[in-house]
Amino acid sequence: MNMIRLVYYECVKTFLKKRTYLGFLIILIIVPLVEIAMKIEGGRFTGATLRSLQQDFFFVGNLFNGWIVAHQLMNSLWVHIPLLISFVAGDQMAGEATAGTYRLILIRPVSRTRIFFSKYLTTLVYTIVFVGFLGILSVGLAVALMGTGDLLVFDRGILVLPASDVAWRFFAAYILAGWSMAAVATIAFFFSSFVENAIGPIVATMGMLIIMLILGVLPVEFFQSLQPYLLTSYSSVWTKVFADPVRWDEILTSVIALGSYSLGFVSLAWFIFVRKDILT
Amino acid sequence: MPDSILQTTCLSKQFKKRFAVRNLNLEVFPGDIFGFLGPNGAGKSTTIRMLLTLIKPTEGDVHLFGHSVLKNRHEALKSVGGMVEKPDFYLYLSAVRNLEQVGALQGGTTLKRIFEVLELVGLKERAYDRVKTYSHGMKQRLGIAQALLNDPELIVLDEPTNGLDPQGTKEIRELILSLARDRKKTVVLSSHLLSEIEIVANRMAVINRGELVVQGEVKSLLDAGEHHVIITGSPATRIRKVLASRASNVRSFRKQGEEYHAVMEFGDVPKLVQLLVKSGVKIESVIPRRSLEDYFLSITESSSIA
Numbered sequence: 066m067n068m069i070r071l072v073y074y075e076c077v078k079t080f081l082k083k084r085t086y087l088g089f090l091i092i093l094i095i096v097p098l099v100e101i102a103m104k105i106e107g108g109r110f111t112g113a114t115l116r117s118l119q120q121d122f123f124f125v126g127n128l129f130n131g132w133i134v135a136h137q138l139m140n141s142l143w144v145h146i147p148l149l150i151s152f153v154a155g156d157q158m159a160g161e162a163t164a165g166t167y168r169l170i171l172i173r174p175v176s177r178t179r180i181f182f183s184k185y186l187t188t189l190v191y192t193i194v195f196v197g198f199l200g201i202l203s204v205g206l207a208v209a210l211m212g213t214g215d216l217l218v219f220d221r222g223i224l225v226l227p228a229s230d231v232a233w234r235f236f237a238a239y240i241l242a243g244w245s246m247a248a249v250a251t252i253a254f255f256f257s258s259f260v261e262n263a264i265g266p267i268v269a270t271m272g273m274l275i276i277m278l279i280l281g282v283l284p285v286e287f288f289q290s291l292q293p294y295l296l297t298s299y300s301s302v303w304t305k306v307f308a309d310p311v312r313w314d315e316i317l318t319s320v321i322a323l324g325s326y327s328l329g330f331v332s333l334a335w336f337i338f339v340r341k342d343i344l345t
Numbered sequence: 346m347p348d349s350i351l352q353t354t355c356l357s358k359q360f361k362k363r364f365a366v367r368n369l370n371l372e373v374f375p376g377d378i379f380g381f382l383g384p385n386g387a388g389k390s391t392t393i394r395m396l397l398t399l400i401k402p403t404e405g406d407v408h409l410f411g412h413s414v415l416k417n418r419h420e421a422l423k424s425v426g427g428m429v430e431k432p433d434f435y436l437y438l439s440a441v442r443n444l445e446q447v448g449a450l451q452g453g454t455t456l457k458r459i460f461e462v463l464e465l466v467g468l469k470e471r472a473y474d475r476v477k478t479y480s481h482g483m484k485q486r487l488g489i490a491q492a493l494l495n496d497p498e499l500i501v502l503d504e505p506t507n508g509l510d511p512q513g514t515k516e517i518r519e520l521i522l523s524l525a526r527d528r529k530k531t532v533v534l535s536s537h538l539l540s541e542i543e544i545v546a547n548r549m550a551v552i553n554r555g556e557l558v559v560q561g562e563v564k565s566l567l568d569a570g571e572h573h574v575i576i577t578g579s580p581a582t583r584i585r586k587v588l589a590s591r592a593s594n595v596r597s598f599r600k601q602g603e604e605y606h607a608v609m610e611f612g613d614v615p616k617l618v619q620l621l622v623k624s625g626v627k628i629e630s631v632i633p634r635r636s637l638e639d640y641f642l643s644i645t646e647s648s649s650i651a
Binding site: 071073077078172173 | 394397398399400401418419420421422423425427429430431433434435436437438442443445446447449450451452453491
């Protein structure tokens with residue numbers, strides 16, 4: 066059976082569901098609201114950000130532009146994006162169990178493995194579309210409203226990236242962000258594959274991320290030794306492209322770690338799903 | 346006898362320590378309307394879930410068209426359509442979209458075929474309405490439509506008349522009969538109502554507490570054993586006199602409360618009624634009952650009390 070067709074019909078199911086658009090709606094409200102407010106506030110926004118630095122440094126020219134706004138927004142939104150992603154990813158399998166539609170689809174002459182992976186690929190499609198939408202809206206609108214210019218970032222110190230060197234970094238940052246969110250979506254998908262309501266996977270995914278985040282910052286030797294194994298140590302991989310020079314070796318390590326997380330969780334979910342008795 | 350198209354061998358399912366189904370051997374032949382009968386909780390749905398691969402058996406196997414569902418699931422399910430328990434769909438999608446989803450999992454379908462099955466179950470006019478606007482009866486009919494989508498040779502329906510009003514029940518029953526009669530489909534139909542199975546099925550199996558009680562031709566099973574006729578009326582002395590007479594052909598009888606239970610052939614009932622009337626008995630009721638019916642009622646009642 067054609068896998069592309071299965072993924073297509075899974076996408077039809079996902080993208081015709083109202084809850085799929087909740088995340089898009091939130092982004093569609095927050096991003097223009099914040100960026101228009103920043104445009105109105107103008108230089109006061111950068112002024113507040115740089116206030117502490119202005120005691121030691123003297124800044125020449127206008128650092129307030131679309132790039133810096135888009136960068137700031139990317140930093141602040143990534144706390145909430147996993148929640149919005151897990152909202153749909155956590156419903157992929159659990160939604161079928163809740164609705165009783167496993168009984169409709171799993172009695173067909175197509176293997177559970179194919180059904181499982183068509184659902185997983187649909188989850189990844191949703192994640193990529195969502196991150197892409199966020200990127201296009203937040204960067205596109207910020208640049209349209211406030212133009213371009215040099216980008217001031219903090220990376221082991223103050224770094225000013227020239228305007229001509231920024232666009233590709235945003236592009237690469239959103240690709241890496243998509244990869245990172247795919248790992249989050251996979252965890253939500255994993256929880257979704259063995260529970261019967263969609264709330265559980267969302268709570269479990271967020272709970273897991275929060276626990277890892279806390280463990281990662283606690284100044285306790287034992288917890289610090291766990292850091293290489295925590296997803297949250299790698300999930301902000303996209304920030305690394307705003308460095309000069311870009312630390313590609315660190316990016317590669319993070320990409321492999323995130324990929325391993327995705328592979329591990331999707332394998333475990335598959336193992337559970339193909340053996341599962343459908344009792345709902 | 347032709348080769349069976351559905352066969353279960355020593356089929357068992359254990360949930361923790363409890364056997365939901367134990368050592369079940371069923372056989373369904375081409376053209377059968379096979380009634381799968383048992384009280385609620387007898388193991389019917391668990392069996393049907395095993396037939397359609399929703400549940401893995403603890404022991405035993407199911408063969409559909411000669412293919413094991415455990416070893417060759419794809420071939421086994423290729424010519425099978427089914428509906429398990431209540432018909433659940435993607436409520437936010439239309440009937441057409443739902444059937445497209447089902448079709449995609451069967452190697453694709455056409456809009457023409459979707460409308461054919463919707464017309465067959467009388468839902469063509471509501472094809473593009475969201476399923477959440479459908480009544481229970483309409484969902485039940487859509488459930489049968491999805492089971493027919495791939496034009497299967499074998500259709501497995503789990504309590505398809507559950508929750509329907511008498512008119513809805515009659516419509517589904519007629520649809521099942523027409524599928525077997527006009528389209529030469531083999532149908533496995535589970536129910537907890539003997540009367541329903543009696544009307545539509547030619548072969549049946551009775552299951553209780555997960556174990557097979559009896560299996561065979563409906564007619565021969567219902568005709569086998571003793572037939573009881575329950576008579577109520579007055580005066581009691583005259584009823585007793587008629588039942589005791591050789592002319593009534595009653596083999597034996599006993600009084601149970603206000604009722605007389607007579608063991609006799611059903612063919613002799615009209616003659617018995619005639620004799621009762623002639624002897625001046627005011628008949629209130631004469632109810633023929635078969636041993637299987639009594640047996641089934643007894644297991645149904647005992648399970649509902651439990």
